Amino acid sequence: MLDREGIAKRIAQELQDGWYVNLGIGIPTLVANYIPEGINVEFQSENGLLGMGPFPVEGAEDADLINAGKQTVTMLPGGSIFDSATSFAMIRGQHVQLTVLGAMEVAENGDIANWKIPGRMVKGMGGAMDLVASAENIIVAMKHTNRKGASKLLKACTLPLTGVGCVKKVVTNMAVLEVKEDGFHLIERAPGVSVEDIKNATEGRLVVPDVVPEMTI
Amino acid sequence: MLDREGIAKRIAQELQDGWYVNLGIGIPTLVANYIPEGINVEFQSENGLLGMGPFPVEGAEDADLINAGKQTVTMLPGGSIFDSATSFAMIRGQHVQLTVLGAMEVAENGDIANWKIPGRMVKGMGGAMDLVASAENIIVAMKHTNRKGASKLLKACTLPLTGVGCVKKVVTNMAVLEVKEDGFHLIERAPGVSVEDIKNATEGRLVVPDVVPEMTI
Amino acid sequence: MNKIVADAHEALQGLQDNMTLMLGGFGLCGIPENSISALVEMGVNGLTCISNNAGVDDFGLGLLLQKKQIKKMISSYVGENDEFERQMLSGELEVDLIPQGSLAERCRAGGAGIPAFFTPAGYGTEVAEGKEVRIFGGKPHILEAALTADFAIIKAWKGDRYGNLIYKGTARNFNPVMAMAGKITVVEVEELVEPGELDPNFIHTPGVFVQRIFQGKNYEKRIEQRTTRPKA
Amino acid sequence: MNKIVADAHEALQGLQDNMTLMLGGFGLCGIPENSISALVEMGVNGLTCISNNAGVDDFGLGLLLQKKQIKKMISSYVGENDEFERQMLSGELEVDLIPQGSLAERCRAGGAGIPAFFTPAGYGTEVAEGKEVRIFGGKPHILEAALTADFAIIKAWKGDRYGNLIYKGTARNFNPVMAMAGKITVVEVEELVEPGELDPNFIHTPGVFVQRIFQGKNYEKRIEQRTTRPKA
Numbered sequence: 015m016l017d018r019e020g021i022a023k024r025i026a027q028e029l030q031d032g033w034y035v036n037l038g039i040g041i042p043t044l045v046a047n048y049i050p051e052g053i054n055v056e057f058q059s060e061n062g063l064l065g066m067g068p069f070p071v072e073g074a075e076d077a078d079l080i081n082a083g084k085q086t087v088t089m090l091p092g093g094s095i096f097d098s099a100t101s102f103a104m105i106r107g108q109h110v111q112l113t114v115l116g117a118m119e120v121a122e123n124g125d126i127a128n129w130k131i132p133g134r135m136v137k138g139m140g141g142a143m144d145l146v147a148s149a150e151n152i153i154v155a156m157k158h159t160n161r162k163g164a165s166k167l168l169k170a171c172t173l174p175l176t177g178v179g180c181v182k183k184v185v186t187n188m189a190v191l192e193v194k195e196d197g198f199h200l201i202e203r204a205p206g207v208s209v210e211d212i213k214n215a216t217e218g219r220l221v222v223p224d225v226v227p228e229m230t231i
Numbered sequence: 232m233l234d235r236e237g238i239a240k241r242i243a244q245e246l247q248d249g250w251y252v253n254l255g256i257g258i259p260t261l262v263a264n265y266i267p268e269g270i271n272v273e274f275q276s277e278n279g280l281l282g283m284g285p286f287p288v289e290g291a292e293d294a295d296l297i298n299a300g301k302q303t304v305t306m307l308p309g310g311s312i313f314d315s316a317t318s319f320a321m322i323r324g325q326h327v328q329l330t331v332l333g334a335m336e337v338a339e340n341g342d343i344a345n346w347k348i349p350g351r352m353v354k355g356m357g358g359a360m361d362l363v364a365s366a367e368n369i370i371v372a373m374k375h376t377n378r379k380g381a382s383k384l385l386k387a388c389t390l391p392l393t394g395v396g397c398v399k400k401v402v403t404n405m406a407v408l409e410v411k412e413d414g415f416h417l418i419e420r421a422p423g424v425s426v427e428d429i430k431n432a433t434e435g436r437l438v439v440p441d442v443v444p445e446m447t448i
Numbered sequence: 449m450n451k452i453v454a455d456a457h458e459a460l461q462g463l464q465d466n467m468t469l470m471l472g473g474f475g476l477c478g479i480p481e482n483s484i485s486a487l488v489e490m491g492v493n494g495l496t497c498i499s500n501n502a503g504v505d506d507f508g509l510g511l512l513l514q515k516k517q518i519k520k521m522i523s524s525y526v527g528e529n530d531e532f533e534r535q536m537l538s539g540e541l542e543v544d545l546i547p548q549g550s551l552a553e554r555c556r557a558g559g560a561g562i563p564a565f566f567t568p569a570g571y572g573t574e575v576a577e578g579k580e581v582r583i584f585g586g587k588p589h590i591l592e593a594a595l596t597a598d599f600a601i602i603k604a605w606k607g608d609r610y611g612n613l614i615y616k617g618t619a620r621n622f623n624p625v626m627a628m629a630g631k632i633t634v635v636e637v638e639e640l641v642e643p644g645e646l647d648p649n650f651i652h653t654p655g656v657f658v659q660r661i662f663q664g665k666n667y668e669k670r671i672e673q674r675t676t677r678p679k680a
Numbered sequence: 681m682n683k684i685v686a687d688a689h690e691a692l693q694g695l696q697d698n699m700t701l702m703l704g705g706f707g708l709c710g711i712p713e714n715s716i717s718a719l720v721e722m723g724v725n726g727l728t729c730i731s732n733n734a735g736v737d738d739f740g741l742g743l744l745l746q747k748k749q750i751k752k753m754i755s756s757y758v759g760e761n762d763e764f765e766r767q768m769l770s771g772e773l774e775v776d777l778i779p780q781g782s783l784a785e786r787c788r789a790g791g792a793g794i795p796a797f798f799t800p801a802g803y804g805t806e807v808a809e810g811k812e813v814r815i816f817g818g819k820p821h822i823l824e825a826a827l828t829a830d831f832a833i834i835k836a837w838k839g840d841r842y843g844n845l846i847y848k849g850t851a852r853n854f855n856p857v858m859a860m861a862g863k864i865t866v867v868e869v870e871e872l873v874e875p876g877e878l879d880p881n882f883i884h885t886p887g888v889f890v891q892r893i894f895q896g897k898n899y900e901k902r903i904e905q906r907t908t909r910p911k912a
Contacts, residue, residue, distance in 0.1 A: 033683060034888050054681050056888070057840070060548060061474045062618050064886050065842070072676045077477065077669035078605075078617035084475040084528070084672040086520030091876030092681065092842035094886040095617055097624040097652075098474070098500070099792075100555040101547025103860060106793030109888045130574075131538070136536060137527030143575060147568040148793055177573035231572065249449060251656050261794070272449050273610070273656070277780065278706045279850050281654050282610075289908045294709065294901035295837075295849035301760070301904040308644030309449065309610035311654040312849060312858040314789040314884075315732070316560075319781025320628060323561030323799065326656045347806075353777070354759030360807060361781030364800040365561055371817060395804035417745040553794070562785070563816035565797035584795035616881065649848065650882040 015185040023048045023157050023231045024202075025185050028153060029055050033045065035107065036060060036145060037116030039083040041155040042225075043112055055161045056092075058110050060141040062101045067091020076220055102141070106148045113149035115142060117156050117181075118172045122197040122218035124181040126154065127173035139176060141160045146177030158186035165217035167191070167198055188212050189228065197221050202229045233404045233421045233448075234244045238372050241419075241447045242267045242331055242402050246272050249397035253277060253322065253362060254328050255332030256300040258372040262331055263399040273309070275327050277358040282310020299358065319358070323365045331368035332359060334373050335399075336388045339435035341398045343371065344390035356393060363394030375432045382434035384408070384415055402419060406428050407446065418445045450609045451661050452640065456486035459634040459660045463487075463599050465662070466494040470555060470597040470626040471509065474500050475672045478619030479508050480603040482636045482664040487512060498522040498595055500551060500622050502532045507670050516540070522595070524548035526659065528672065545609070547575060550592050552625050560626020564593045600630025603664070604653070607637040608644075611658025612651045620652065627653045628674035636664035682841045683893045684690040684872065688718035691866040691892045694815050695719075695831050702787065702829040702858040703741065706732050707760070707904045710851030711740050712835040714868045719744060721845070730754040730827060732783060732854050734764045739902050747771070749881035756780035760904065779807060784857050790826035791860020791889065799824055805827040831861025835854070835896070836885070839869040840876075841892025844883045852884065859885045 016024065020026060022044035029035065029049060036058045037043050046057060047069075056133060058064040059081040066081060067088035074088040089095075104110055112212040126146055129139040144150055159165055167184065184191045189212045190202040197219030202228050233241065239261035245264075246252065250272045254260050263274060263285075274283040276298040283298060284305035292303040306312075321327055336344040345362055346356040347425045363369055376382055386400065406429045407419040414436030417429060420443050430437060453459045460483060473479030479599075489496075490512050495518050502521055503510035512518050513531050520542035526532050535541035546554070547569040557565055566589040572574050580591040602623045606617035611634060615623055627633050640663045685691045692715060695701075705711030719727075720743050727750050734753055744750050745763050752774035758764050768770035779801040780785070789797055798821035802808050807861045812823040829897035834855045837848035845867060847855055859865050 054634050056681060058888065059618075060476075062621050064888055065880070069677045071679045075671060075674055075676060076617065077671050078619040080672070081474065082474075084477070085669060086673065087675075089550050089880055091842065091874075092840060092887065093880045094844055094879050095620060096622050096883075096885040096886055098552035099625045100547070100886070101790035102552050103788070104547055104886070104888050106553075106569065106791060107791045107860060109791075109860075118568040125572075133537070136533070136543070137573075138525035138545045139547055140525035141548040141571075143547035143573060144567075144569040147547075147571060175573045189480060204490045208616045273449060275656070278709075279853050280657055282648070286907045286909045288911045292903060292906055292908060293849065294903050295851040297707065297709050297850055297904070299880075301709070302907040303903060303905065304907075306648055307654065308642075309608060309612065310648045311651040312649050312852060313651075313654055314852050315780070315854045316656070316857045317783035319784050320556070320560035321654070321656050323781055323785075323801065324559045324628060325561060326559075326628075343802075344759075344772075350769070353765070353775075355757035355777045356779055356807075357757035358780040360779035360805065361801040364779075364803060392805045418805060439485055551791075557797070560785075562797050562799060563821055564814075565789070567794060582796075589795055602874050614881075622845075 015207055019044060020231060021185055021187060024190065024229055025153055025155055026050060026171055029053050033111040034058050034109065036110050040116045042085060042114040042116060058090040058104060060101050060105060062096050062098055065090045090176050105144050108148055108150055110149065112153065113145045113153045114117050114153045114155055115145060117154045119166050119168055120154050120181050120184055121168050121171045124179040124193045125171045126176045126181050127171040128176050130174045132174065142176050146180045150180050154181050154184045156186055165215055167218045169214045169218050178217045188215060202227055204229055232424055236261060237448060238402055238404060241407065241446055242370055242372055243267060246270050250328040251275050251326065252329045253327050257333045257334060259331040260300060275321060276320060277318050279313050279315055279379045319361050322361050325365055327365055327366065329368045330362045331370045331372055332362065334371045334376045336383050336385055336390055337371055337398050337401055338385050338388045341396040341410045343393045343398050344388040345393050347391045349391065359393050363397045369398050371398050371401045373403055375405040382432055384433045385434045386435050405432060417443050419444055421446055450612045451658060452609045453660045453662045455662055456482040456636065459565055459662050460490065463492060465492050467598040468496040469498065470600040471497060471499040472602045472621065472623035472626050473619065474621035476503065476670050478506050478603050478623055479623050480601045480636050481667055483634065484508060484511060484600045487514060493517050494519045496520040496522065498597060498607040500524050500548060502526045502529045504528050504662055506533050508599065520544065524551050546589060548634040552622060553624040555622065555629045559625065559645060562594060564591050567592055570589050587653050596629050596631065598631050600626045600633040601633045602627045602633060604635055604637045606639045606641050606646060607635055607661050608641050608646055609642055611655030611661055613653035614646055624653050627657045631658045633657055633670065635661045637661060638664060638667060683843045684841045685892050685894045687715040687894055688868065691894050695724060697724050699830040700728040701730065702832040703729060703731040704834045704855035704858050704860060706850065706853035706854065708735065708740050708902050710835050710853050710855055712833045712868050713880060713899055715833045716740060716743060716864065719745060725749050726751045728752040728754065732756050732780060734758045734761045736760050736904065737763050754778060757781050762904050769818065784854060785825040786824055787857040787861045790828040791857065794826060796823050796825045796878060798822065828861050828863065829876065830863050832858045832863060832865040834859045834867045836867055836869045838865055838871045838873050838878060839893050840873050840878055841894055842875055844878050844888030845869065845885035846878055856885050859889045864868055864891045865889055867892060867893045870896060870899060
């Protein structure tokens, strides 16, 4: 079973040289810490920043330099600043090659829900709806089950949708799955997790090949 | 009868303090030379320039600083440079208070034609269609008649239109006219031009008040 | 051209109950602090506020929410504000949640004279309800309308009396697009400079979009999530 | 990230007959001189060129027109080019004339993932033929579609290996919006600089829009209308 860092490490293996990448709040943010050797990527933050660097050292925080999670950040050489319309022009215009974001639910048809629990929690969709509607390549980073132990990989989402048929890949604490026409394809198991465990934790249609390798992270 | 400079001088009287103004190619460009005392206006050139100044002194021409007529220009303090999309955002979004442009024909309903003579001349509309479709306040600067002596103020345009029902005022070498629901209202005569002269030179419906003052320029 | 006014109160003259306002900023970054304080002092009510976020409980637009001056919020993300959530869930506050990119583009469109445009964002979700759907390139899009405001209230870093503005870092965010979309655009700057001091080649917002400008004071610039790494 | 290539020929690799190109510039100001020369040398034919103007007879896109490499021009104003007018009136050249603001916005839309938008420009004229008309705010608008290109060919003043660009003066014009709309965006700059030399706060085109960049040479920067005033 992977922890949050483990999920981030596994997703980092998906990065390709030269990609522009948008990382959502939470686990996705951690991906930046595990960029593979020899791979150069630039991180886009939808509040208007390209070439985002690590958090500043203590005392160097700049209130005028934050990421989309409202965290103080730094910039790397070659970065740039732009307004919100330009930022989403990049996203909507598919100039950003990969989006990694969290989810409450993912359905076997690629639908995703992550912004609202009716009557209980409404934080808003932020940039997520633009990101999932536009990105060619979307990876969801999340736990396989919710706090009550119920599957978050469903036949159909029960919560209000963020986007339809858009998720291509899901990396959870238990598995890596690809979303294809006939459901979730199990690609890899987390260390110490059996195919049976994953079957039990997956409500949506799961397609299991003969051999499911364990991840190497 | 006014010459080109006279037409420009008369139009300059229409300027109001604080206005942003777009001047077309030809006679409209000359308006900048006659800004009344005490009036501050800024000139917008649709190729991406606000705060356009006079032509440079000889030897100071900069190939990277031209106006929409492709003429070398200068910038005044407080000016700014922007891309073509932003330039027309200003125009389409009605942030520019006055547009002055030339025309081949104006109709009594405010239609204007100035970009094409089928089979003979097709230079293109440039920014004129955006300007006339958006500007609240459009003044046409032109000669009252064409080279053959035929009226350019018509019942209906015969050439392909640039915009419909948009012209508010016309200043010619003979007169100042307002375009209203019932046609061209004669507001002023050029020095030495009689109402009768103007009637003879105007094909469109002309509304003549009892008294038509002579311009003071 | 001299668009300089003395302070936020003079800049906001004419702002009345039930008006629609745009307010720049992302989280607490790049928000018009002086103008928000003035709005609290003016006590205007029934406001519709277009702003990406709603501040926090005791800062930014949270100050207006506390005083119940806001009737309706148009935002993309409001997750940092408990009082906001309480007023929304209880029905005291009308809320229109909009995808962030659509919000930005709708403001720009309002300023640019584009009354409506198609975007894929929100198709198949609540956001698309009642909106026209059309397929382009095999992909469904929804028609979104432009947004404008009676007042756009903007924070910039430096500005001159023509209204030319530059922003600093990610405090830029929604400020330039909202600056375009106000019937009256009011700007507070950290520093007023003389015309010509800002390089015309690097002005972020040309003065044509701005009606009133003043030098703000006592900026707190509160940091919402102070994140650091240890010194090496 | 290193997007630097040796020269225009390397930058234009993969550019083939019958492709659609965008070319930045307004008149002869800010045109990609090196790339245009390379296109002539490559001898590609049947091109559709999206460019505000068509150069003059012996410079800019006029060079491609002379060699009849262009099948179709999409422009707003072509009044400075006799050969152009001849080819158009004789029917050798297809021409799609577009209002300048619509041209700029259609390029931006293509780059920004906005497939279509409404604009008032051209309503009631030839430009509106076959286009959807809709009333907004009592005023008729027409629906215009986004433009994209196989290659966008851009001229900037300075750039770095990430593809970050700044432009100089009114040589900016269509370059930034076209830079957004190319499947492959190729940039020639007067000066390549090291990453970090361009202030991130004042970059006109962020590198994300750019695929290839090279340092141009021998810029002529011809002036179309040399207008001066006497020395005082």
